[in-house]
Amino acid sequence: MLARLLRKMQSKWRTIVIVIPFIWLLLFFLAPFFIVGKISLAELKIASPPFTEMFDWKDGGFPKIRLVFDNYLYLWEDSLYFRTYLNSLKISIISTFICLLIGYPIAYGIVRSGPITKQLLLFAVILPFWTSFLLRVYAWMGLLADQGTINNLLIWIGLIDEPIRMLYNEFAVYVGIVYTYMPFMILPLYANMEKLDGTLNEAAADLGSKPTNTFFNVTLPLTMPGIIAGSLLVFIPATGEYVIPDLLGGGNVLMIGRLLFNEFSANTDWPLASAVAVVLLILLVLPMTIYQYYQGKATEAEA
Amino acid sequence: MYNKRSKFLTFMVTAGMVFFYVPIILLIIYSFNYSKLVPVWGGWSTRWYDVLFQSEALWNAVSLSLRIAIVNATFATILGTLAGLAMVRFGRFRGRTLFGGMLVAPLVMPEVITGLSLLLLFITLKQLIGWPSERGFTTITIAHITFSLAYVAVIIQARLAGMGQTLEEAALDLGAKPFRVLIDITLPRLAPGMAAGWLLAFTLSLDDLVISRFVTGPGGNTLPILIYSRIKTGLKPDINALATIMILFVAACVAIAALIMFRQHKKTMQDELIANQS
Numbered sequence: 001m002l003a004r005l006l007r008k009m010q011s012k013w014r015t016i017v018i019v020i021p022f023i024w025l026l027l028f029f030l031a032p033f034f035i036v037g038k039i040s041l042a043e044l045k046i047a048s049p050p051f052t053e054m055f056d057w058k059d060g061g062f063p064k065i066r067l068v069f070d071n072y073l074y075l076w077e078d079s080l081y082f083r084t085y086l087n088s089l090k091i092s093i094i095s096t097f098i099c100l101l102i103g104y105p106i107a108y109g110i111v112r113s114g115p116i117t118k119q120l121l122l123f124a125v126i127l128p129f130w131t132s133f134l135l136r137v138y139a140w141m142g143l144l145a146d147q148g149t150i151n152n153l154l155i156w157i158g159l160i161d162e163p164i165r166m167l168y169n170e171f172a173v174y175v176g177i178v179y180t181y182m183p184f185m186i187l188p189l190y191a192n193m194e195k196l197d198g199t200l201n202e203a204a205a206d207l208g209s210k211p212t213n214t215f216f217n218v219t220l221p222l223t224m225p226g227i228i229a230g231s232l233l234v235f236i237p238a239t240g241e242y243v244i245p246d247l248l249g250g251g252n253v254l255m256i257g258r259l260l261f262n263e264f265s266a267n268t269d270w271p272l273a274s275a276v277a278v279v280l281l282i283l284l285v286l287p288m289t290i291y292q293y294y295q296g297k298a299t300e301a302e303a
Numbered sequence: 304m305y306n307k308r309s310k311f312l313t314f315m316v317t318a319g320m321v322f323f324y325v326p327i328i329l330l331i332i333y334s335f336n337y338s339k340l341v342p343v344w345g346g347w348s349t350r351w352y353d354v355l356f357q358s359e360a361l362w363n364a365v366s367l368s369l370r371i372a373i374v375n376a377t378f379a380t381i382l383g384t385l386a387g388l389a390m391v392r393f394g395r396f397r398g399r400t401l402f403g404g405m406l407v408a409p410l411v412m413p414e415v416i417t418g419l420s421l422l423l424l425f426i427t428l429k430q431l432i433g434w435p436s437e438r439g440f441t442t443i444t445i446a447h448i449t450f451s452l453a454y455v456a457v458i459i460q461a462r463l464a465g466m467g468q469t470l471e472e473a474a475l476d477l478g479a480k481p482f483r484v485l486i487d488i489t490l491p492r493l494a495p496g497m498a499a500g501w502l503l504a505f506t507l508s509l510d511d512l513v514i515s516r517f518v519t520g521p522g523g524n525t526l527p528i529l530i531y532s533r534i535k536t537g538l539k540p541d542i543n544a545l546a547t548i549m550i551l552f553v554a555a556c557v558a559i560a561a562l563i564m565f566r567q568h569k570k571t572m573q574d575e576l577i578a579n580q581s
Contacts, residue, residue, distance in 0.1 A: 032420030240413020
């Protein structure tokens, strides 16, 4: 009797613990996506006045269902959107690759440091992650500007006479993404590498394998989960990045996050912005699923 | 493995640290520049700090951002801890896959999508039930809680997985009720994780620009929104001063948090040692 009561109470607590965050996420994370989907299919009554006027001439006489896919058709027909999606993917893939090339040896170097140095270096990698993203991007505006620190330094040394244009172009966007997203690459790699069994490398060396050989045949395959997690953590958010192309790219770099925000704020075309968001989400669903799969596996391995 | 770092790795780590910190250090140095043009050195001065402290718009933004950050961090810590407990300690339950997915997705979701979708939700809710009547403090806080709780849940899950269940099992064997075990053992041991989660949620909220810009309304200028509108057109010396204050403040908070975590980690190890021996 008592045991049953106890179990019942326990299951009541259990239910409460699960249900509260569950409902919050359903309401404020999942439900909004359905609303975005619905509005991207042109719900005229929700849209703001400019939108209504824009489509009035098309609305006349046609059944309402015709309107439904207009936003998506528009995305397909106007080459600006296609080029912007493509450019966003290009920029985030290249940035991810650069992050990996730089971040991998850094993470490996940290793992191979002495215990105290290791903790300090790890702290040094995490610290920028806590400081303001916006301000870290701003710091690069000061470095890259025509009158900025780098140009001033180069002119002072005498290497150049005229400032090199480094701000408000694609180069600045790459620098910004690599700089701000680097900790997201290093930390999963570090977590993965720290669990590596060092004796495997020694065994390979004892058996006569050259260091490069050992790296490509032993270390690299074993760190694959870290590489995948880190790359996805950089690639997914970088594809939809808004602040970096807006501040460092000026108006000159096409990226979809910036276009979406402009459709929303400058053009107040919310249904079109929704359609842009839906297509972006479709592009990112696969990488997100892969990330989730690895994340789930990592949690289970720890437990 | 120790001290077997090749020259190449040492170089990469050093170069990486330079890359991480030189921009921030330069930003701080130039905040003490007398010149109105940020990169042109005009001698040491604190005039931009004076300018900063006299700006009323800034103080309003700071106050709004701090209020949002505190409420957000508190709710996110509660919800994130519950979510972490559910994921790690409750085995299988209906909807666990969906729940886990919704906990991971906010970590990688592009901010423009989260921001737009929450704005459209708030507008739909207002049409349906008349709430929220205006956008600002409430809507920004709800949006921040939604992504912050996912970060808190990650920290809590890692901590729960790391601390094992030995002590809880011992207490249950000795006849403690599950609820008492949760209050007396699990939660105190989770406390450092919750503190770290609170701090992370706090800084994430103070830092958020994109989502806030979507869900804010007239008059709802948070600190990042204010900063953004100032730097959109180029470098501003008073923003360097503001950045210096913010960066040093956050660095101090993180250092304290790291110290707490480190001490607690040592204590946990000792507790577990005792539990295993007895």
